Amino acid sequence: MNAAAELVVAIDGPGGVGKTTVSRGVARALGYQSLDTGAFYRAAALLVRLHRTDPDDEAAVAAVLSGADLDYRDGVMLVEGVDVSTAIRTESITAASSRLARLPGLRLVLVERQRAWVAVRGGRAVVEGRDIGTVVFPGAAVKVYLDAPPDVRARRRAGQTSTRLPEVATQLGRRDRLDSTRATSPLAPAQDAVAIDTHALTADQVIARVLDLCRGRGIEPAGHPA
Numbered sequence: 001m002n003a004a005a006e007l008v009v010a011i012d013g014p015g016g017v018g019k020t021t022v023s024r025g026v027a028r029a030l031g032y033q034s035l036d037t038g039a040f041y042r043a044a045a046l047l048v049r050l051h052r053t054d055p056d057d058e059a060a061v062a063a064v065l066s067g068a069d070l071d072y073r074d075g076v077m078l079v080e081g082v083d084v085s086t087a088i089r090t091e092s093i094t095a096a097s098s099r100l101a102r103l104p105g106l107r108l109v110l111v112e113r114q115r116a117w118v119a120v121r122g123g124r125a126v127v128e129g130r131d132i133g134t135v136v137f138p139g140a141a142v143k144v145y146l147d148a149p150p151d152v153r154a155r156r157r158a159g160q161t162s163t164r165l166p167e168v169a170t171q172l173g174r175r176d177r178l179d180s181t182r183a184t185s186p187l188a189p190a191q192d193a194v195a196i197d198t199h200a201l202t203a204d205q206v207i208a209r210v211l212d213l214c215r216g217r218g219i220e221p222a223g224h225p226a
């Protein structure tokens, strides 16, 4: 296991639950960096499409990703040094990333990249995804599982895109199913994760709760003595 994981704050949960907003807010307060692992799966979907690789050919997909230069800096996903942050947010890449994420061979490659990203930052990272507390950093100092009812998440997501609510709700439902029923690293709370229902909370309230959990593990906001 990765010794640096003792400082990691893991934030898991389904789509539209507010993971990115919360992760960034917690990271800012701690003086940490935040990593959106979903951006890696989205970048994988983009690369597979650009290379015209068969998305069901696991070995070919893993080979494309093994050789790829992927990085994530200040909220920006870089593939071969190019900012793909907008290109990976289309509906079609969103759906493709969820399908690709079921491939164990691809997950192995991406999980290693995510661990390396955190290791070079001395383990000081807030990492968001679906399998962070269960698989990527099972030794994380703090594990949070954010959740909210599907209709609440769909309304939040619809507010961030130009897609209409019924369409967003259908897409989110499909992704929820794919993400939580796949055989490898399905979306699920770690046994030792603290579940937070974000339904009736503001982002700031959720961030404050996570920071409380961090304090409980000796991880203090920047500027406060540890």
Ligand code: DC
Pocket: 015, 037, 038, 039, 041, 042, 097, 098, 101, 128, 129, 130, 131, 132, 175, 179
């Ligand atoms: O968080 P997101 O919606 O950007 O993630 C896109 C897809 O990537 C999501 O449907 C499932 C997959 N994913 C995953 O399987 N494991 C992660 N740690 C992060 C994302």
